[in-house]
Amino acid sequence: MTLKFVYYAFLVFVNCSILKSRVDAADRRCPDNYIRCRDGIRCFPLTSLCDGTTAICKDSSDKDPEFCRAQTCPSTHAKCRDGIQCFPLRDLCDGKTTYCRDQSDEDLDFCKDQNCEPGYTKCRDGVHCFMSQRLCDRTGTYDCPDHSDEDPEFCKQQSCPEFDGWDGWNGWRKCRDGKQCFNVMGLCNDERPYCKDKSEQDPDFCKNQTCSEGYIKCRDGNECFPLWGLCDGGSRRGTWFNCNDWSDEDPVFCRVHECANDYVKCRDGIQCINRKHLCDGTKCILKIDCADNSDEDPEFCKYMTKSMSFQVTQRNIHEELKKVQQKFL
Numbered sequence: 001m002t003l004k005f006v007y008y009a010f011l012v013f014v015n016c017s018i019l020k021s022r023v024d025a026a027d028r029r030c031p032d033n034y035i036r037c038r039d040g041i042r043c044f045p046l047t048s049l050c051d052g053t054t055a056i057c058k059d060s061s062d063k064d065p066e067f068c069r070a071q072t073c074p075s076t077h078a079k080c081r082d083g084i085q086c087f088p089l090r091d092l093c094d095g096k097t098t099y100c101r102d103q104s105d106e107d108l109d110f111c112k113d114q115n116c117e118p119g120y121t122k123c124r125d126g127v128h129c130f131m132s133q134r135l136c137d138r139t140g141t142y143d144c145p146d147h148s149d150e151d152p153e154f155c156k157q158q159s160c161p162e163f164d165g166w167d168g169w170n171g172w173r174k175c176r177d178g179k180q181c182f183n184v185m186g187l188c189n190d191e192r193p194y195c196k197d198k199s200e201q202d203p204d205f206c207k208n209q210t211c212s213e214g215y216i217k218c219r220d221g222n223e224c225f226p227l228w229g230l231c232d233g234g235s236r237r238g239t240w241f242n243c244n245d246w247s248d249e250d251p252v253f254c255r256v257h258e259c260a261n262d263y264v265k266c267r268d269g270i271q272c273i274n275r276k277h278l279c280d281g282t283k284c285i286l287k288i289d290c291a292d293n294s295d296e297d298p299e300f301c302k303y304m305t306k307s308m309s310f311q312v313t314q315r316n317i318h319e320e321l322k323k324v325q326q327k328f329l
């Protein structure tokens with residue numbers, strides 16, 4: 001009797017464990033642009049819906065036309081004419097790759113009905129797509145078979161991409177002539193102009209522009225520079241000011257300026273350096289270490305090794321460093 005009870009209890013435990021692991025798997029979100037197989041166990045990329053390759057799902061649902069038809073493609077993809085597969089919009093009538101098994105991504109009539117992926121613009125022919133940043137671009141390269149991407153009148157009518165999908169690149173704006181698009185990262189901070197009319201480096205144009213994310217204006221209001229360049233010690237090494245008016249290294253400002261997270265003040269109370277360069281055995285590297293060498297001060301570094309531990313969180317390290325600074329720097 002007891003043995004029987006133990007056996008049943010074991011069965012209940014095993015069944016519950018299996019059920020629980022299934023529920024756990026179903027609870028976990030699939031990564032972006034992945035979906036869960038019909039059996040709820042695995043995730044697979046939407047781009048491999050019924051693409052003729054080996055099934056990823058144990059129940060082969062990712063190769064089941066009815067299942068595939070019910071799925072929505074990612075924003076960078078569209079359904080082939082058969083409504084089953086997702087193909088990359090970049091392959092839309094590109095004359096190169098035939099992605100769809102029904103070859104619809106190379107069918108001119110089909111392509112006309114499709115929108116381009118974000119950051120791409122339709123050529124005047126209504127069929128092909130090109131990267132919007134290549135509108136009347138600096139090199140004058142033709143990206144459309146009908147050359148409309150280099151036609152000033154056509155370029156003026158198009159808008160620039162808000163975001164091009166690359167990390168740290170924060171979208172494009174129109175040059176003053178309205179034909180070209182320039183990347184906001186180059187706004188008012190680059191000696192090599194991108195716009196053919198050089199407007200994105202023109203102080204009058206820059207005055208009315210807001211800087212890209214992670215960039216700020218110099219005091220003169222004409223230039224943008226990256227935040228990490230603020231009080232980074234460019235001035236006392238004699239080179240590499242970010243601002244022409246030197247405001248990024250103004251000692252009066254830098255003395256009251258609080259360094260960004262993960263940055264600490266050197267003993268001079270002016271320069272901010274990344275905390276990872278404290279007591280790393282390297283000094284005197286331009287704008288990385290303290291100009292006064294306080295980041296490698298033996299007394300300070302002794303304290304650092306004694307008190308710091310890898311268990312503390314980053315935020316705590318920052319707080320801890322503040323205390324250390326007060327004591328030694």
Ligand SMILES: [Ca+2]
Binds near residue numbers: 095096097098099
């Ligand atoms: Ca294609």
Ligand SMILES: [Ca+2]
Binds near residue numbers: 134135137143
């Ligand atoms: Ca072009």
Ligand SMILES: [Ca+2]
Binds near residue numbers: 232234235240241248
């Ligand atoms: Ca600087």
Ligand SMILES: [Ca+2]
Binds near residue numbers: 282
């Ligand atoms: Ca150092």
